[in-house]
Amino acid sequence: MTDPKLLLERNRAWAERMVGEDQGFFSRLAGQQAPRFLWIGCADSRVPANVIAGLDPGEVFVHRNVANVFSHTDLNALTVLEYAVSVLEVEHIIVCGHYGCGGVGAALDQRGHGLIDNWLRHIKDVAAKHDDILAALPESERADRLAELNAIEQTRNVCYTSIVQEAWARGKPLTVRAWIYGLGDGLLRDLNFVVRGPDELDPAYRLSLDPGARER
Ligand code: CO
Numbered sequence: 343m344t345d346p347k348l349l350l351e352r353n354r355a356w357a358e359r360m361v362g363e364d365q366g367f368f369s370r371l372a373g374q375q376a377p378r379f380l381w382i383g384c385a386d387s388r389v390p391a392n393v394i395a396g397l398d399p400g401e402v403f404v405h406r407n408v409a410n411v412f413s414h415t416d417l418n419a420l421t422v423l424e425y426a427v428s429v430l431e432v433e434h435i436i437v438c439g440h441y442g443c444g445g446v447g448a449a450l451d452q453r454g455h456g457l458i459d460n461w462l463r464h465i466k467d468v469a470a471k472h473d474d475i476l477a478a479l480p481e482s483e484r485a486d487r488l489a490e491l492n493a494i495e496q497t498r499n500v501c502y503t504s505i506v507q508e509a510w511a512r513g514k515p516l517t518v519r520a521w522i523y524g525l526g527d528g529l530l531r532d533l534n535f536v537v538r539g540p541d542e543l544d545p546a547y548r549l550s551l552d553p554g555a556r557e558r
Contacts (some may be wrong), residue, residue, distance in 0.1 A: 349380045380426035383438040384410045409445030412496040439493030440523040493520040
């Protein structure tokens, strides 16, 4: 698929099919969006949130960047989070990493990659923090384990934002969790890090790092 004109044709066929299945689909969506989920994931073309989670337009609010980083000073990510929590009132936030992530792999090799190295610092920080876990693994397994650890740490960053902390303080039901996706089998896996309030944050974090508690 290389010709953009084909995308327009496919779009028309898709829109017709959607209306064929549900006549009011677009008019209803045009009125308002009411997604129940915020998805924070990697920009990788193989990890489209709607498709892999089986969701229609309108069902998930999405923020994606290289290697699903949630930095405390990223105004773009913070704006998405604020809108999702305060305006859309989503009740579930999912931070989803993926195995075979190019950004995570680049953070582990010792080569220079130009401008993106500044972004990859966030992931290198995660690697340095968990050096004991990574160093104990064979080299071939380190990138995928770092992809898991990165998803967990970025989820933790989301939990520590003033946005999520204040939502919890107001008693809003809001659950934040970390998942990871397998490019090779198309399956999402729970990383066993689920946080429903500030009291759960530290115990859930410790549990997510416990190798005995990990689901693979
Ligand atoms: Co990636």
